[in-house]
Amino acid sequence: MHVPLKLLAASAASALALALSACGVGGDDAKASSSDCPFPANEEFTGTLRLGYQKIPNGDVVVKDQRILESCLPNATVKWSNFASGGDVIQAFGGGSLDIGLAGSSPSTKALSAPLNLPVSVVWIHDVIGTAESLVVRDGVGATDIKGLKGRTIATPFGSTAHFSLLQAIADAGEDVKDYKLVNSEPEQIAPAWGRGDVDAAWIWDPTLSELVKQGGEVILSSEDTAKAGKPTFDLAIADNAFAEKNPEVLEVWAKAQDYAVEQIKQDPAKAAESVAVEVGVSTEEAEKLFSGFVFLNASEQAGEDYLGGKLGRDLFSTAKFLLTQDGIAAVADESVYADGVDAAPAQAAAS
Numbered sequence: 093m094h095v096p097l098k099l100l101a102a103s104a105a106s107a108l109a110l111a112l113s114a115c116g117v118g119g120d121d122a123k124a125s126s127s128d129c130p131f132p133a134n135e136e137f138t139g140t141l142r143l144g145y146q147k148i149p150n151g152d153v154v155v156k157d158q159r160i161l162e163s164c165l166p167n168a169t170v171k172w173s174n175f176a177s178g179g180d181v182i183q184a185f186g187g188g189s190l191d192i193g194l195a196g197s198s199p200s201t202k203a204l205s206a207p208l209n210l211p212v213s214v215v216w217i218h219d220v221i222g223t224a225e226s227l228v229v230r231d232g233v234g235a236t237d238i239k240g241l242k243g244r245t246i247a248t249p250f251g252s253t254a255h256f257s258l259l260q261a262i263a264d265a266g267e268d269v270k271d272y273k274l275v276n277s278e279p280e281q282i283a284p285a286w287g288r289g290d291v292d293a294a295w296i297w298d299p300t301l302s303e304l305v306k307q308g309g310e311v312i313l314s315s316e317d318t319a320k321a322g323k324p325t326f327d328l329a330i331a332d333n334a335f336a337e338k339n340p341e342v343l344e345v346w347a348k349a350q351d352y353a354v355e356q357i358k359q360d361p362a363k364a365a366e367s368v369a370v371e372v373g374v375s376t377e378e379a380e381k382l383f384s385g386f387v388f389l390n391a392s393e394q395a396g397e398d399y400l401g402g403k404l405g406r407d408l409f410s411t412a413k414f415l416l417t418q419d420g421i422a423a424v425a426d427e428s429v430y431a432d433g434v435d436a437a438p439a440q441a442a443a444s
Contacts, residue, residue, distance in 0.1 A: 124159050124162035124163040124166055125163060125166065126163060126164070126166040127163075128159075128163040129160070129163040129164035129166075130160070130164075130352050131164065131348050131352070133163065133164045133165070133166055133345075134164060134165055134341055134342070134345050135166055135167050136167075136341070137165055137167065137168050137339065137341065137342050137345075138167045138168060139168060139169070139339070139342075140168065140169040140170075140171060141161065141165065141168055141169070141170050141171065141191055141192070141342060141346075142171050142173070142189065142190050142191045142192075143156075143161075143170065143171065143172050143173065143190070143191065143192050143193065144173050144174075144175050144181045144184055144190045144192070144193030144194060145172055145173070145174060145175070145193070145194050146174070146175055146176070146177070146178070146181070146194050146327075147174065147299075147371060147372045147373065148194070148218070148219075148224075148297065148298075148327055148372070149224070149298060149299075149368045149372055149374075149379055149382040149383060149385075149386075150218045150219045150327060150353075150357075150386060150388065151218060151219075151350050151353030151354045151356075151357060151364075151388065152194055152218055152329075152350065152353070153367060153368055153371035153372060154353035154356060154357065154364050154367045154368065155349045155350060155352075155353045156172055156367075156371060157366075157367035157368075157370050157371050158353075158367055160349040160352060160353070161345070161346065161349050164345050164348070164349055165342065165345055168342075173189075173190070175193070175194075176249070176278040176279060176280065177199075177249040177251070177252050177278055177279070178194070178195030178196040178198070178199035178200070178251065178252055178253070179195075179199050179249065179250065179251035179252065181193040181194060181195040181199065181330075182195055182199045182200075182202060182203045182208070182210070182251075185203065185210055185212055185330065185332065186208060186210060188332075190332065191331065191332050191335040192215070192329055192330070192331045192332075192335075192343075192346060193329070193330060194218060194327060194328070194329055195327075195328060195330055196221075196252055196253030196254075196256075196325060196326065196327055196328065197253055197256070197324075197325050197326040197327075197328055197407065197408065197411055198251060198252060198253045198255065198256035198325065198411060198415065198420075199251050199252065199253075200212075200214055200328045200330055200408065201408045201411040201412050201415060201421075201430070202251065202415065202420065202421055203330065204408065204412075204425065204429055204430055204433040205412050205415070205421040205422070205423065205424065205425055205429075206421060206422040206423040206425065207421075207422045209425075211332065211333040211334065212330045212331060212332055212333060212433070213330065213331055213333055213336065213432075213433050213434065213435040214328045214329070214330050214400070214404065214408070214433060214434045214435065215329050215330065215331045215336065215343060215347070215400075215435050215437075215438045215439070216328065216329035216347060216350055216394065216400075216438065216439060217326050217327075217328055217329075217389055217394050217399055217400065217404070218326075218327040218328065218329060218350070219326065219327045219386035219387060219388055219389075220319070220324060220325075220326055220386065220387035220388075220389070221253055221297075221315045221316075221319070221324075221325045221326060221327060221385075221386060222314065222315060222316040222319070222384075222385050222386055222387060223311075223314040223315070223316050223384070223385045224297055224298050224301070224315070224382065224385025224386050225253060225254045225257060225295065225296065225297040225301070225314065225315040225325070225385075226295065226296075226301055226311045226313065226314040226315065227246075227258065227261070227293060227294070227295045227311065227312055227313040227314070228293060228294055228295075228296070228301060228304045228305060228309040228310065228311050228312075229241070229292065229293045229309060229310050229311075229312055230286065230289075230291070230292050230293060230308070230309060231307075231308035231309065231310065233292045233293065235292075235293070235312065236312055237265070237312060237313075238261050238262055238265045238267065238312075238313060239265055239267060241272060241292065241293055242267065242271045242272060243271065243272070243273070244272065244273060244292040244293060245273040245275055245290070245291045245292050245293075246258065246272055246273065246274055246275065246291065246292065246293045246294065246295065247274075247275045247276075247277040247281075247282045247285060247286075247291040247293070247294040247295075247296070248274065248275075248276070248277065248294060248295040248296060249276065249277065249278050249279065249296075250274075250276040251420070253315065253325035253326070253327070254295045254296055254297060254315070255274075255295070256323075256325060256411065256414070256415070257295060257315045257318045257323070257325055258274070258295040259414075259418050260318045260321070260323045260414065261313055261317070261318055263414075263417075264318070264321055269418070275291060277291075277294075279296060279297070279300040280300075282294050282296055282300055282304070283300055283303050283304065286304055286307065286309075287307070294309075295313075298372075298374075298382050298385060299372055299373065299374050299378075299382070302374075302378065302382070323410070323411075323414070324407060326404075326407075327386075329350070331343060331435070331438075336435065336438075340437070340438075340441075343437070343438040343441075344438055344441040344442065346438065347391060347438035347439055347441060347442035348391075348441075348442045350391075350442070351390055351391040351439075351442045351443070354388045354389065354390050354391075355390060357383055357388050358388060358390075361380050361383055362376070362380060364380075364383075365377075365379035365380035365383070366379075368380075368382070390443075391439045391440075391442035391443035392439075392443040394436070394439040394443075395436050395439040395440045395443050400434055400435070400436035400439050401436050404434050405427075405430045405431035405432075405433065405434045406427075406430070406431070408430040408433065408434070409424075409427045409430040409431075412424045412425065412430065
């Protein structure tokens with residue numbers, strides 16, 4: 093989805109207002125204790141940390157629900173804002189409203205590309221997306237592959253990783269996207285549209301994905317399939333460069349909190365699922381099952397060459413080249429822009 097530059101500030105303000113009203117920024121006002129921090133707390137930082145999150149079953153919502161940052165930055169003001177999609181998160185960065193936020197690899201690539209060229213860097217991989225984002229087809233449509241959906245209405249949030257995977261699947265099938273009726277819909281809009289019979293299929297993530305399957309939908313493709321075809325997608329954390337340069341110790345604490353949450357998902361998924369259930373709005377049992385749709389990486393894994401240490405920059409460059417063919421960006425920047433747009437330092441610090 094193109095975001096005209098002249099509309100960026102207005103869109104960001106609107107998106108932020110919606111996010112703040114939706115989630116009650118700052119969450120629980122109770123004072124967190126540094127004694128609850130699972131690693132040495134940083135009591136020096138007294139500023140404000142503005143975080144953008146999405147209701148995705150990964151470590152970020154575990155950190156939020158368990159108030160890890162509030163405990164580990166006890167003298168800071170930690171503000172959490174909920175966003176419906178990565179596109180909204182990117183717009184908020186464009187308006188200067190966030191310090192760190194979760195966005196998929198497709199919107200993160202757009203942030204680094206023209207016309208946005210935002211001063212942000214990828215600092216964490218929340219997850220590698222697998223079956224958690226999938227193409228689900230309405231019962232009775234009869235399509236068993238992407239070609240069977242030609243002429244049909246498919247809903248997805250434009251500019252998201254799901255949108256990227258959908259476009260990639262159409263291209264890999266040798267088909268023209270113009271032969272499909274793609275509809276830009278946020279997750280909370282898709283289920284009602286599905287119920288009204290307005291859409292035939294959707295490429296979307298949980299918990300909306302599971303809801304559509306419960307209503308008789310059938311999954312025929314997933315982001316795991318497009319990853320195997322050479323186009324992986326990720327949920328990433330991006331940070332404002334000015335904030336990161338001024339506050340590297342805060343980024344280190346933030347990364348340690350995320351690493352703690354990843355290890356909890358791996359070692360004690362039942363406990364992590366309790367937090368996901370609260371934040372995402374599913375049962376604890378469902379939350380634990382949702383973990384299987386992702387690959388979670390700890391700090392030491394992320395800091396290596398296969399991810400933040402090298403390959404992720406190349407993956408973003410490849411994503412940019414594909415987005416250009418789909419008119420998703422105005423131009424592909426030099427490959428060095430995407431390499432330099434990945435900062436492994438917070439993960440390296442968390443791993444040490």
